[in-house]
Each structure stands twice: as C-alpha cells, then as structure tokens.
Amino acid sequence: MTERERYEAVVVGAGPGGAAAAAVLARNDVETLVLERGVEAGSKNVSGGLLYAEESAPYAIDDLFPGFREAATERPVTDYYLHNLAGDRVETFDITDLHEHDTEWSDAVLRRKMDSWLAERVHELTRETGGGLLTGVRVNGLLREGGEIVGVTCDELDPIEADLVVAADGVNSELARDAGLMDWEEPEEWFQGVKAVVDMPEGAIDDRFGLDGDEGEAHLFSGDLFEGVRGGGFLYTNEDTLSIGTVFHLDSLVAEEAEPHELLDALLTHPLLARWLDDGYEEFEYAAKLVPDSKKVAHPSPHEARLVLVGDAAGQMQAQGPIIKGMNHAVTAGALAAEAFSEARSRNDPDAAGDLYERKLRDEGVMKKLRPPRYRAVRALAEHDPVTDALDAVLESPVGRFGVRALGDRLETLYGSPFLSMMVPDTRTPYVTLPTVIAEELGERIGGENDVDPPDLADRIGDLTYDVDVGNPHIEVDDDSFAASGDAVTACPVSARDFGGGCYREETVRTNGDERTVVSLDTQPCVECGTCAVVADTDWEHPRGGKGVEFRQG
Amino acid sequence: MNMVVLTKGVPDFREGQVSFDEDGHLERGETPTVMNPNDEHALEAALQTKVRQGGTVSVMSMGPPGYGDVLREAMESVYADDLYLLSDREMAAADTWATAITIATALEEMEPSPDLVFAGFKTADGETGHAGPQTCWAYGMPIVTHVVSLEIDPDEERLRAKRLVEGDIEEIETVETSLPAFVVADPEFEPSYRRAEHRLRHRDLREETRERAADHEEHMTVWDHADLNLDPDYIGLDGSPTVVSSVDPIPKAPAEREATMVDPERDEEMRQVFEEMAPLAGGE
Secondary structure: OOOOEEEEEEEEOOOHHHHHHHHHHHHOOOOEEEEOOOOOOOOOOOOOOEEEEEOOOOOOHHHHOOOHHHHHOOOEOOEEEEEEEEOOEEEEEEOHHHHHOOEEEEEEOOHHHHHHHHHHHHHHHHHOOOOEEEOOOOEEEEEEEOOEEEEEEEOOOOOEEEEEEEEOOOOOOHHHHHOOOOOOOOHHHEEEEEEEEEEOOOOHHHHHHOOOOOOOEEEEEEEHHHOOOOEEEEEEEOOOEEEEEEEEEHHHHHHHOOOHHHHHHHHHOOHHHHHOOOOOOEEEEEEEEEEEOHHHHOOOOOEEOOEEEOHHHHOOOEEEOOEEEOHHHHHHHHHHHHHHHHHHHHOOOHHHHHHHHHHHHHHOOHHHHHOOHHHHHHHHHHOOHHHHHHHHHHHHOHHHHHHHHHHOOHHHHHHOOHHHHOOOOOOHHHHHHHHHHHHHHHOEEOOOOOOOOOOOHHHHHHHOEEEOOOOOOOEEEOOOEHHHHOHHHHHOOOOOOOOOOOOEEEEEEEEOOEEEEEEEEOOOOOOOOOHHHHHOOEEEOOOOOOOEEEOOOO | OEEEEEOOEEEOOOOOOOOEOOOOOEOHHHOOEEEOOOHHHHHHHHHHHHHHHOOEEEEEEEOOHHHHHHHHHHHHHHOOOEEEEEOOHHHOOOOHHHHHHHHHHHHHHOOOOOOEEEEEOOOOOOOOOOHHHHHHHHHOOOEEEEEEEEEEEOOOOEEEEEEEEOOEEEEEEEEEEEOOEEEEEOOOOOOOOOOHHHHHHHHHHHHHHHHHHHOHHHHEEEEOOOOOOOOHHHOOOOOOOOOOOOOOOOOOOOOOOOOOOOOOOOHHHHHHHHHHHHHHHOOO
16 A cells, blocks of 8 residues: 655645635645646636626735736626616616726636636646646545544545645535535525527627727626516626626525526527627527525635635625626635645644634635625615515505606616625515616617527537536435425526426326326536535535536636 | 557558458558557556656657657657667568567667566557567567556566456456566556546656657657668568468458338337337347
C-alpha cells in the first residue's frame, strides 16, 4: 500500500469561486490541488450571465486574473432596463443607475469560455506550488478519520488528505451536504432559472439594440406573462449571441405546476421581443440551474473543521429585486477563504481558517449583502398571505391604480433605489401584481408580431451534448409515489407532462387489480440542475467525472 | 526506467479508408498507412510506467521512410522522448523472423539499454503475433503476454503483471519477472491513474510532447543495416525463411439473414416489426 496523497489545500470545483480561492492560495505558496468534475472547466456551469466587480468588495476577478475581461467575458452592460408587461402594454424603466450603484464594471459572460480560460491560469499558478488543476475528477465526499474531516474522496482518485478543503462545488455541493451544512429541503429557499443562448446574425446585436461593438445591454421582464408564477425574465447581450432566460421562485413554480420551458417560451414569443428576434430564431443551447436565495440560505458560518464553503455551495447568491449577483460574491468568498487559510497557516494554526473566513465575510460586508437586515424586517411583515392579498387588492383597486398613475415617472426613480431594492419581499406583489398594474396604467401598446418559433423540449434536449454513464444513474427516486415526487414532472426543466423524452414521467402501474400513479425517472436527459433534489424524494448525486451533460455555452 | 515501444505502420483497414481491387487484393497505394491499432495498448502501458516511475520512452519501428508520420502519431500518444526508424531497402519484405533479428539488434544497439520493451498484440495486417516473441527470443529476455495491468518495482528491478490466461478475461493470473523484460499489452489493458500527482504529470507530459511532436524529425534516429552491422543475407527478404506461395482473398461469407427495410413512419410496417420481436421478448 503506497502512502496516501496529501496537499496543503484541495479546491473542489473550478468555477469563479474555486478559481479565486486557488489563485490566492497559490500566490501565498500554498500547495494547491484543484479538482473539477467537468471534461473542461465551465462544461458543468450555467449562469444567467452577468458578472459584477463591486467597488466595495475586497476582491474583483480581474485583479486576481489580469487580462480577464479582454479574454473571458462578453459585452459590458452599459444600459439596464426593466420592462413592466401587461398583455401587449409595456412600461419600461431605465434602471442603469441602480445597476451602476457600487459597480466598478459588469460584463455578460458565458461560462464555458470564461471558466475554461480561468482554469488555464489556475493550473499555471497552482502547478508552481506542486499542485495543479485536474478535470474529469468528481469529489464525492469528505475523507474523515476518527470523525474529523481530513480530506476528500473521489470517484476517479484514491482519497486525498488536505489541511484545507474548499468546497466550491456549486449549488448542489455534495461536500456541503456531507458536512450537514446545507440541504435540499425547502423549495422556498431556491430559485430555478432556465436559459437559451441564442445565435444572432453577424452585426445584428449592434443593429437591433443600437450598440457599438463595445457596448451591451441588460433587460429584465416582469408582469403578467408568466401565468402568475413569481419571477421574471432577463436578456443579456453577449459578443455574438443573446442570453435569454427566466428565473422563478421554486415554490411558486411547484405551486402553479408551471413548466419552466413554457415560461421561457412565453418570454421569447412576447411581442416586445420582436424588436430583437425574428423568425430566424435559433438556439445554441438550452440550460437550467438551481439558484440559492442568499437571503434565506447563505450560511452564516460556512465552515466545519478543515472544510470551507464558497459561492453557491454556501448559498452566496444575492437576488434582491432587480439586483442579481452571484459570481462576484463567490470570487470574494473564495479569495477570503484562501486569505484566511494563509494567515492561519502562518500562525501555525491552519485549523483556525474556518473561523477566520467567517469573520472576514462579516467584516468585509459580504454577509450583509447576502442577508440584508432590512429584508429580514420586511419579510417579517410582508411575506404573509393576508398581507400580500391586501396589498394586491389595494394595488389593483381604483385607489392603487390612481396611486400608480400619480407616482408616474417617480416610480422609475423608486425602482432605481438601492435602498428599496434591499426590501423587496418575495411575494407576487413585486413580481406580478405591481408590474402588471404599472404596465396597465402607464404602459404603451406595442405593435408588431413576434415570429419566434422556439424549439420544443425534445429538440432542446437533442441539441445538448451528453456522455451518458450507462447503467450507472446518478439520481435515484427514493419514493416514487406521485405525492412524494410528482412535482418533478413539471418543475424539472427537461421534463413535462405528456412528454416521454424527459427525465421524470408520470406512470400508472396496475398490479393485482390495484392502480397506482407513480413517477419514473430516466437520468439520460438530466442537466444536473438539482431541482428534483428539492421537489422530489431522491437520492441525488452528480455523475462521475466527465460524465453527464456537457454545456458548450453555459 | 528506459522503455522502448515497438510499433508498426499498417494499412488503415477501417471502412472508407481501405481500398481493394476487383480481385479483392489490397491496393496498398490507395490505402493510408496508420499505426497498428493494437499498438495503442502498448503505448498506454509504457506511458503509465513513465508517468508513475519516470524515465524515457523511445518508439521504434521498421519500415520505409514514410513511416515517420506513424512514429509522430505514436510520439503524440505516448509522449515519447525519441523515435527510432529502422529503414533500409535491405530490410524490406522481411518475415517475422527477419524482422525480429533486425529489431533485436537495434535494441542491443541502444544506449542506455532498455529495461522494458512493449509491443501490441499482433498487427492488423499480418496478424501472426510472432514478431514480438521472436524479437524477445533473439534479444534474450523474459516475455509476459496478454498483460492487462502492470506494476513496476524499480528498486527491486522487477515487474508484476496481471495477464489473461488463454486470452480469456474470465481467467487472470499474476506473474512476476525480473527486468529487463518484454511486455505484450492486451487490448483489454487498462491504464490506471488513481493519484492526482500522476494525472498532473500526465498533463505536463502532454504539454511537453506537443512541442516535441511538432518537429518530430529532430528527435528521430534512422538506422540502416550498416549502422546495425547486419549482414543483408540475414535480414529482409533474403533473410526470411517464410515462403509465400500465393495469396487468396477471403471469400465473402454468404449472408444467412435476410434484411427487410421498414419505414418507421408507417404504422403498419412498425407493427410487423413489433410482431416479429414480441416472441423474442418473451424469451422464446
């Protein structure tokens, strides 16, 4: 038996959080091994697509990786709009000021391109420490000795010991769950996003949006187009493609039994989109992602012994009103965790890294952004059904409508307030009722037909690249009764009612004269978003290294 | 650890690449030459040893000057350090005996002398599987064939291999021998990299080799019979005791099954397929 391998630090996941952690560790001469399960960094990663560098943050990604914006991002966001929609009435607010609050820069990104570029730099940096970056390796759990965390276990490698384990393994972090720090219990703690990366003819983005090559736009959409499901849509301009997607509260998706891909289609085929899209609509990629709601799940103490959680793994994804920031917080958290370890190590007390990391998250103001105290106050008051009903009734009444008309242009200013955006409650009022009333009262009718014909789900799945781990499904349904797991049929972004080509299907089983409705699962089309881990009763794992879906855009 | 991998250029027998004339004879000029597919497993075994134990890998082949491309391909897949091409009209048209004499002499000529020699399990053209064992006999070292996994103990100068008995995956034996030794990798050979350091080293080697393979001729040594001090009477056609009296193309096997084309869009035809298959599903 050869000796067990050992590194000072093992970073699990090569997204922005893991990359930042690894870069700072390497610069502090910490021997660092980075393990990424995708065939290439970025192949398992999806985000809506805006990456921020905040003025108030201690780290920005381009400081850690010189040349980052030139090489790895798409267009900067130079204008930001919020569209309130009701039928074909639209009232558009310019929220560029809100967007620019505390923003040094903000670029649209596609994750395959971005993360694979980062991974090359990370490998160069960490290789000099005696470590390096490996792809196609899935870390499947924590290595424990006498109950203590001493490293990680992998599918493809023998167990590895480390003084520091950075879990940057994303929203469905298996390490965070192994440590008991995160779970998949409550749908109201999560959002689910789906996104289409849309091919655009050469020059079309500049022409149709009225942009110069180095400018870009972001658009948000809310109102009555999503069947009352709480959430909204977005559109970001990339170099030659568009990222168009929708994000909804998972509990609301489940309650309304909505099909995520249909809600995306509702946005794509809305008359407003006709100014940018035509009948030549073509999708490069359909993707989905579970998004933690940091207000509820950002772990206040994201560490356990030698394990620290960064980014989505720790629930560090800020979504408040129109402000959606995740990757920048992951970068800051990764860098702070690395900083904490180097300091603790130089004091010969590496085990103190976790506590120090927690303190840094607090002292640098990260936790305050992720879990704003003001939201907590609003939530206590506003997130109750009777309050929501009353508020909605008032808004929709002549009195409320008069108020909206009276406020008129001042509404745009109010929407642009960073102070107010911290307090937006997670109810249908801000997502559905208010934007609908605003559009009805203040909006203008938009003419024109939308000729977009989005691909159906079967085509979207057919266009994705998979390396199926035949005979070794990574998800198993523990309770296949419809009561326990039926929500997955609609909520899973690659499943739908009356669709046989998806992951989850409703089936009727007759045995001995009994008839039972059950849920059956085929993991082949899985996009590894983790939705079913929350809404169904499953035993959920990631596929082995290099297996499963491979995103080309992300 | 000094390793040599023996490889051969063979006609690319894959569909779409290979050409036969009307009589069923291979059209050598029309068919591209590629590295013998079985040699890939030998390369993998050598690479695994290089990654785990360090050392150098040389790739050796005997053939016309055009084999340089085959050697470059081999260099890329095994991250080889240098290449040896035994190329000379006197060596041409050799049978396995004459080939073995030539290669064994070249192996003896190498400085430093090899600790491990790897070869694949038979070539795609001759399919004799003789050249490896004959080379080994001519050189005089132990041989382990049908190897599916390999461990080297460099300190003890020993190797331990798992090998298929009778070429059957159901029956595996473990054998040990001293170095230098000759290893024939089976198509079932699976390289195993269970340590991160090995995979990182693998990655380093890949990057180093990419540069080397770009101008592989810089790293290639060409030897003719004079360089190896070989008597032309004992190599090539003259040194080959095998006599090929004639070559008969293998007749096409008569089809025993009848194919019926069905249109999946037509329900009636699909129903027929279903009715044909239904009894099979029942285990009949």
